Amino acid sequence: MFSMFVLWFLVFVGIFMRRTWVPTLAIAAMVWTLVLLVLHMSDPIPLNF
Amino acid sequence: MNIINNAERVFVSRETQAARIINVLALFALIGVLAGSLHLQLGVGEQPCPLCLIQRSAMIGLAIGPVMNLLWGMKPAHYALSILAAMVGGAGSTRQILLHIADPNDPGYGPAVLGYHLYTWAFITFAVAIVGCAFMLLWNKPFEAQDTGLRFQRSWFRIAALTGIIWVFLDLLVIGISVLPECGLGMCPDDPENITGAGDVGGWLVVLSIGLLAFAIAVAIVSDRKVLKPRTQST
Numbered sequence: 001m002f003s004m005f006v007l008w009f010l011v012f013v014g015i016f017m018r019r020t021w022v023p024t025l026a027i028a029a030m031v032w033t034l035v036l037l038v039l040h041m042s043d044p045i046p047l048n049f
Numbered sequence: 050m051n052i053i054n055n056a057e058r059v060f061v062s063r064e065t066q067a068a069r070i071i072n073v074l075a076l077f078a079l080i081g082v083l084a085g086s087l088h089l090q091l092g093v094g095e096q097p098c099p100l101c102l103i104q105r106s107a108m109i110g111l112a113i114g115p116v117m118n119l120l121w122g123m124k125p126a127h128y129a130l131s132i133l134a135a136m137v138g139g140a141g142s143t144r145q146i147l148l149h150i151a152d153p154n155d156p157g158y159g160p161a162v163l164g165y166h167l168y169t170w171a172f173i174t175f176a177v178a179i180v181g182c183a184f185m186l187l188w189n190k191p192f193e194a195q196d197t198g199l200r201f202q203r204s205w206f207r208i209a210a211l212t213g214i215i216w217v218f219l220d221l222l223v224i225g226i227s228v229l230p231e232c233g234l235g236m237c238p239d240d241p242e243n244i245t246g247a248g249d250v251g252g253w254l255v256v257l258s259i260g261l262l263a264f265a266i267a268v269a270i271v272s273d274r275k276v277l278k279p280r281t282q283s284t
Contacts, residue, residue, distance in 0.1 A: 001099060001237050004106040005225030012218050015116055026113050026130050030137045033106045037141050040099050040236065 004033050064190035068123050069199070069210070072115040075181065076213035079112050082174055083220045084256045086167060091223075092252010095159055096231050096241035100145040104171045105224055107138025111178055112217045119210045122196035128182040135175040135182070142172035204271075211267035212260070219259050 007029035014022040086105060089095045097105065114131030118124070145168040149157045157166045165173075185191075199207050231241055247255055 001102050001232055002225065002228045002234055004102070005109070005221060005228060008106065008109045008221055009225060011113060012116075012221065015113070015120060018121065022117070023126060023130060026110065027133065029106070030110055030133055033103055033110070033137050034140065036236070037100075037103050037137075037144065040103070041144060 001036060004029065004036065007032060061196075062190070062194040064188070065123060065194045065196045068185065068188070068191035069119060069206070071185065072118045073206075073210050073213055075178075076112060076115045076119075076210075076217065079108060079115075079174075080213060080216050080220065080260075082170070083108055083217070083224075084260075085162070087220065087223060087259075088252040088256050089159065089167070090227065090246070091255050092246045092249055093160075094244045094246030096244060097237070098158060098239065098241060099237045100141055100148075100168065101158075102224075102228065102237060103141040104138050104145075104168065107134050107141060107175065108171070109217070109221050109224075110134025111138065111175070114182065116214050116217065118198075119214060120198045120200065122198045123191040123194070125186055125192060128186050132179055132182045135178040139172060139175040139179075142168045142175060146172060208264070208267045208271050211270055212264045215266050216260050216263035219263055223259065 007025065011022055011026045011029055014025060083105070086097070086101070090097060111131050111134045113134065114127045114129075117127040117130070121127070145158070149155045149166070149168075159167055162170060199210050228237070231237060246252060
């Protein structure tokens, strides 16, 4: 899950440096967050956490 | 109708200035939510669950829109990024709400704040953000002003905006670094063990010191004349 925040860190660095790839990387960070959510949803987790 | 920022003689339309104020307020509202969760983690010692981290990630994504609006200028695409991040965060918080209402005897995860658990507040935040962005997209005037952002202004407002932007960035660093000892590089444990926190007051002091550091950096940036040289002046 650390990787999500690495992606957001790179997005912020891109914003500060005014890079054109920022929106693309931001969308990639969101998609990766969704992938981790889906992976977590497929875990046999208990309901009481 | 234009107003003039006296220090740098940059013309800014009233509509753009109003939109900037709304974006700064939105940024500080997000900082409030992130500060609350960091206080719970660093002060009370309650480690975030995987779904909590997914919602925090989406909160950071939500902040991207206002940050880009303030630094790059008002653009519909920036609000679109915030809406997409709010959808991702909404999915995470909905998942967690559904988990806890599935069992009527489930007390929920973590403490309740004003009657709602943090994931419910997160869902409300994401929903309000989507509605807020939609209203800002209905307002065309700030987009027509050819805004290039706050970069070349010297004013109290630029300090406030930069403080908010840097505060979110520092929160991101703190959240990201604190994930490593809890989860390593993989998925976080579903029900992590609590750690010894800095206490209630200590937690708020940590959160506020992040804000003070952000303010100090913002003042240093605005005071540095070298970064104020405009390439072009917008009229």
